[in-house]
Amino acid sequence: MPAATDFRLVLVTCPDLPEARKIARAVVEKRLAACVNILTIPVESIYNWKEKVENTSEHLLLIKTSVGKLAALEKEVLRLHSYDTPEFIAISLESGSAAYLAWLQEVLQPELNFPSSD
Numbered sequence: 175m176p177a178a179t180d181f182r183l184v185l186v187t188c189p190d191l192p193e194a195r196k197i198a199r200a201v202v203e204k205r206l207a208a209c210v211n212i213l214t215i216p217v218e219s220i221y222n223w224k225e226k227v228e229n230t231s232e233h234l235l236l237i238k239t240s241v242g243k244l245a246a247l248e249k250e251v252l253r254l255h256s257y258d259t260p261e262f263i264a265i266s267l268e269s270g271s272a273a274y275l276a277w278l279q280e281v282l283q284p285e286l287n288f289p290s291s292d
Contacts, residue, residue, distance in 0.1 A: 176279040178267040182244060184237040185263045186251055187219060194233040197254045201237065206247040208281040211236040240282045 184207075188194035191214060198210035216231035239247050248262050270278075 175272055176275045178270045181240050181267050181278055182264040184239060186235040187232040187261045191233050194235055198235055200254055201247055201250055205282060206243050206250055207237045207239045208278045209238045
């Protein structure tokens, strides 16, 4: 049985819903994430950027992944994201239901049967 500590919850904010959906779909299709929740109602972000306090509406992604996929996930998010410095925060899990953790582990395994290129 997988341990909760083998997985991470990653937070990523996006400037708009189309970009959030694009990133979510890409990381799930590439098996870098088992699931991505998108907050379709914007969150308000107040932050300091280049010595100025900014106030922006963003869409938050809640990405479920494994420790082993973190580096590749971050690389893909950075590739697809429009921000110069996108948020990418990974939070360790302390616990989770055995069934959900087993599902995460199963979904994040690489595909064993690749389609032929004939």
